[in-house]
Amino acid sequence: MTAVVTGVGVAAATGLSLSAHWEQVLEGRSAIGPITRFDSSRYPVKLAGEAGDFHTAEHVPSRIAVQTDRWTHLGLTAAAQALADAGIEPADQPEYEMAVVTASSSGGTEFGQREIHRLWSKGPDHVGAYQSIAWFYAATTGQISIRHGMRGSCGVVCTEQAGGLDAAARSRRLLSNGARMVLTGGTDASLCPYGLTAQLTTGRLSTQTDPAVAYRPFDRQADGYVPGEGGALFVMEEESAAVARGAPQIYGRLSGFASTFDPAPGSGRPPGLRRAAELALADAGLGPADIGVVFADAVGVPELDRQEAEAITALFGARGVPVTAPKTMTGRLYAGGAALDLVTAMLAVRDEVLPPTVGVVEPAPGYDLDLVLRARPAPVTAALVLARGYGGFNAAAVVTTTRS
Known part of the structure; x- marks a missing residue:
């Protein structure tokens, strides 16, 4: 299905x-x-x-x-x-x-x-x-x-x-x-x-x-x-x-999804975001090389940004995939945020253009992310959307093109 x-x-x-x-x-x-x-x-x-x-x-x-x-x-x-x-x-x-x-x-x-x-x-x-x-x-x-x-x-x-x-x-x-x-x-x-x-x-x-x-x-x-x-x-x-x-249009497919929950603080176990991303890719039947852009959760809190950057680079390699956070233009919308990211990702895949992250003046050293700071044309066919909810919730979704 x-x-x-x-x-x-x-x-x-x-x-x-x-x-x-x-x-x-x-x-x-x-x-x-x-x-x-x-x-x-x-x-x-x-x-x-x-x-x-x-x-x-x-x-x-x-x-x-x-x-x-x-x-x-x-x-x-x-x-x-x-x-x-x-x-x-x-x-x-x-x-x-x-x-x-x-x-x-x-x-x-x-x-x-x-x-x-x-x-x-x-x-x-x-x-x-x-x-x-x-x-x-x-x-x-x-x-x-x-x-x-x-x-x-x-x-x-x-x-x-x-x-x-x-x-x-x-x-x-x-x-x-x-x-x-x-x-x-x-x-x-x-x-x-x-x-x-x-x-x-x-x-x-x-x-x-x-x-x-x-x-x-x-x-x-x-x-x-x-x-x-x-x-x-x-x-x-x-x-x-x-x-x-005869639907007027199809924006894209929801091809993969996974959710995880972070371990208790002090447990010594890693956060669950990377695992959610890996499971979502597996659910979609895709590998990291198939993903053309990651829509980051992008909290803006240094420690949480570092955790997300580590999860992304562990999966894709240093600067291995473009990373964007259009939510920097709207603020974090809580229940509405990931939903808006999901449809924005489908438009990015449909139109083969990566939307920018705004507000970043000097990327933090050591994150090794390929941040999209201006709209960038790209032949993207699949996008990974990441989201974290306060309290330990992690979710990842893969959207793909309907182009043959």
Whole structure:
């Protein structure tokens, strides 16, 4: 069974469509800037990748908008784009053969903050009934399922930044078990005081105030990452079925996947990222020489960057494969990050061009990576996407071309 992506929707700082996102990424234009969604003057983090052009009222019916969080609004928008792009009208499909699997990281933090404020300032009688569902990790999956009448297998994966790849892998399994199509991917929207405070506890966020150098993974001066919001959702189908129904396009194949979990600190055992990459290649039936580019997880924390660089060079050799991190233009999107990386990798393979990493001024010595700092034409037929979720989650996916 070969799983392919036939429709894509994007809602991120780099654009509210796939074409807008791809154009900005290839130009190397960072969308990171000052936080405007709330007054961040009292917080150490001042920058983010905001989806500034996104206005809920333009995309989500008002009766749904008041029941749900911005994270779900972004997900509903990307889902509608993906279905339209795939040429699928859900009402014409068997409802129990359409599945939904999304990734979630923090749930509906902005909605939850608003209701908590009401609780403490006005009392429990002022807490809305929708608080019980709007914050919940599965809210986006549920709302997409309801809105489009998708009554097949539905679920949510909560593995932070690795979630987008884990959700896609789960979707591939559903296709092999009889689902006709799966709407999958992930979004996040935690740019509110409550959400940012929760993120600060990791100690991994950059406190730089210059957007040009705030998020610079694998750089000598790397000191953390910038948070962002948004992500991508996409339609996955079995390839022969997609061809048979006349899908308008096929972006690429999800040919391999694997996930691992890091050992406990102090165990003396190595991190699990390299093993995840090796297993994903084996699942795809490919070797390191077949991979034309690696989309790095690229946390921007020196120790974690070093671990990832070691995993890449152990598998491909020193400067053995181009490495890129377009997320430097959006910030890390948590549940939405790997999903957006996955579709960006498919575009790179489709168009045979490697998108750049921005913000890196002086690559750190000793990493031995061939960092793509400007868009680079390349005859790439397969890409490896890496993702790590806070707490020890590792995921790796291989996407390949459909060109014969």
